[in-house]
Amino acid sequence: MAVDQLDAVFAALADPTRRAILARLAQGEANVAELAEPFPISQPAVSKHLRVLEGAGLISRAARGTARYSRLEAEPLRRADEWMQSYKRFWSESFDKLDAALAAYLREPVESHEPPVDGPVIDTPREDTP
Template identity: 65%
Template sequence: MSDQLSSTFAALADPTRRAILARLAEGEATVNELAEPFEMSLPAISKHLKVLERAGLISRGRNAQWRPCQLEAAPLAEAADWVEKYRRFWDASFDRLDTHLRSLQGKNIRGKD
């Protein structure tokens, strides 16, 4: 994928990767620490980490043999900004629906008098 937003959403499409990001939001962690809650092999976790790294959502440091992973939040901010535009659209749509439903309720109440 060529653009950052597409890479971010592709990486977020998998629940395992979302869970890994949620864990990293608490602080950096090793591959073994990230793998603990999952019933999958370390190579499978490493594949998920590579997808997250390619999307720019995590970075991996080097401290001797320890390679901690940490969250990189900038791509998530871009995705949140994109989604926010559509939230405003839905809020406006729900406001219009609410207004319409209230007008229908008013007509029903007046019609029963």
Template identity: 55%
Template sequence: MLAGTATLNDDRLDETFAALANPTRRAILARLAQGEASVNQLAEPFDLSLPAISKHIKVLERAGLVTRSRRAQSRPCTIAAAPLAELASWTEQYRHIWDERFDRMDDYVRQLQHGNHSPDKKAAPQ
């Protein structure tokens, strides 16, 4: 795609990929996939300060991956599925490539198992 022609969906994909590029943020999402949690609960498994965890959550919020609600004095976080669905949809367009390559690899493995493959007879480098 040419510079300056990115669509809103492209921008959202960029934000989603950027947010998911960090292992701490992926771990936070994995925890939220089990159900809502407070910032303190999300921080428990990490050796990070609460402000550092809050920064990670803000990145996830900007990408639309996490939402926070307000209940009395708590602000529980929940996972938002829409950006993940968009990511899955985007990767799905490449599935045929993976399937074709895996099919070729399966064929090659079957040839090896049946002895139908002869080793290369190239001379060894000197």
């Protein structure tokens, strides 16, 4: 139910054009032409993106005259962020140590009494910002 919406929200956020549209709408509502202006794509393409964003609940739309104004709706973002909270401990400083200990503990029962022979079992590939 709510999980399904997360699908749509994350899928919507996966496209850089749509994220840029959201960034634009964070500064205030805009019509389709205004939203399409920064992008080298056609107007129908932008309309499609808006339909995706609307389907994910990330924007709402209202017609005023011939124009259709889009407005940012942050509630789905709040839910997506809420989902991420469960993982925040994994990138917090305090967890790094706990994680190391826990991982070491979990590593043992897997292969009961085998000497850690071949290679580094689980190394920590720290590849920050290549």
